[in-house]
Amino acid sequence: MLNPTADNTLGRYLLFLGDTVEPGYAKTAFGLRDWAGERCVGELALPAATVSTGLTPMTARQAHDLGATALVIGVAAPGGMIPEAWVPALLEALEAGLDLVSGMHVKLAQLPPLREAAGRLGRRLIDIRTPPADIPVASGVKRPGRRLLTVGTDCALGKKYTALALTRALRARGVAVDFRASGQTGILIAGGGMPIDAVVADFVAGAAEMLSPAAAPDHLDVIEGQGSLFHPAYAGVSLGLLHGSQPDLFVVCHDPGRSHILGFPAKPLPTIEAVIAQTVALGRVTNPDIACAGVALNTSAMTPEAAQAEIDALSQRLGLPVADPIRGGAAFERLLDACLANQEQA
């Protein structure tokens, strides 16, 4: 089983924001709001929080009464721990009848008060970031089916949103396509996947092979990328995911407003050209035909005019389709065409 908690992850959620003041830490909450909004009942934040999803604020009891099945920790705390200050709210959720869902490296059951309360009340503590136990070493053998991987110039700039937007738009065109989640938020959105960065290093490529299994020749898996080949901390995850995914195509995700690796002010961002060249050079190990379909730009901080100018200039420079998948439009249609072009040749 790719994700033993799949049944749970299609529950209905109360999004917990803790005491978060930095929107960048609330990726899980925003991702669920944007891509699984019909399963989000409301939000719960501690008084110190300044971040909001815009969903209705409510207590755990109210959320339960409205059909929520679980409280999802929708924010990451620095260091990946669960702060003491969150525990009373989490206990209250358990008391109100909700399970707890977490995508952090630390396990919910490692906190004795949560373990005790869940046991006493018969609630579940669901750790989305726990990989299955039976991951094999990668075989490296090419498997049938087509695959597209989103890669990035950095973390946290749109690889998941791009993969989800491509999946939705290609499905609307009638393509047999599945989104394959490699991170905790994607897993909650899709109801399954592989928390690739929590896998023991020797098995990362094997885990990526499991995530996107053999399929019909005309089926497309759109695989959520992680990190960046040029990231000083996470590049090994990115490379294992690239090798195990064996993508026929990749889309480079980039934020034109970012000049340095997030959290690493001494590390300049690689160029898109460098990311394309390295992804092809390294990706050829498991798929000699790997090619770049285009670039997804995150222009969320730009005016429509500035975004269009950036998209046009970059497309000219690279000779590739460039689009902001969230803005859509003609540029995005050209990127979708490129995602299907190889298929017609195959």
Added chain:
Amino acid sequence: MLNPTADNTLGRYLLFLGDTVEPGYAKTAFGLRDWAGERCVGELALPAATVSTGLTPMTARQAHDLGATALVIGVAAPGGMIPEAWVPALLEALEAGLDLVSGMHVKLAQLPPLREAAGRLGRRLIDIRTPPADIPVASGVKRPGRRLLTVGTDCALGKKYTALALTRALRARGVAVDFRASGQTGILIAGGGMPIDAVVADFVAGAAEMLSPAAAPDHLDVIEGQGSLFHPAYAGVSLGLLHGSQPDLFVVCHDPGRSHILGFPAKPLPTIEAVIAQTVALGRVTNPDIACAGVALNTSAMTPEAAQAEIDALSQRLGLPVADPIRGGAAFERLLDACLANQEQA
């Protein structure tokens, strides 16, 4: 602590060979014989085994009487498991007064008979491949001290032996140098290190930073490499180790008799030139001054004349020092010079 078992790993060992018939599976036994021979009391093999280290065969009781403190599982079984057939011999070792040491992914204590016997007898079950719990995400910040990493065109062709041979020879020249082990055999030889391939993927580069901490500017860490950037299963480990090691220099290890990735008959070996280019391109993320010091050839299967011809031809082709560190000689002295050249400039 880098290695909580450091005290144990400097014990005296009985090398256990199981029922192994493939010498390639006995890397740990051979490594200990070759680099920590003074702490190897003898060997123990089951009747079906055909592999031998050449050390004196003996029972666990005899080894204990000769001063052995532990039985080391010196072979890897396919799949990384401990076969049922080995258990009686392991129990006999516990009864004879020996601890058990294993470098496999599976933990010794997962076998109930071993756990029960060790508990009853007060013996230790020591799993060398268990990383510490407190590994941070990599900082990417350059730290003082010089570092050399051995990299490879594949697994299992001399990265550990090269690192050990370089360390020994540089120490003989009066250089302040330490060997840093990244795999189970190296950890047993050195009495410490980091089992890098057993670390959770997000923390591999951080684990490599721990393995080779800040040091005096003229101190050199020679770090044992793992896998290969072109390996379809393990490249992510290699890249995380490269980034966290921040090497100033690297030595490419290669076996001229190997044409394909070991165990992946469909995957041709990368060229040495490709490994150099990729190691520089990716290594620059954490050390912009990374450079190749030369190549270590494993010519153990060749005549001295054929080895010399291969070394000369390759050195000519690459314009770099090339040597077989185990054969030594003038070529190896030139490789050692290259490992020190950067230091004099610094």
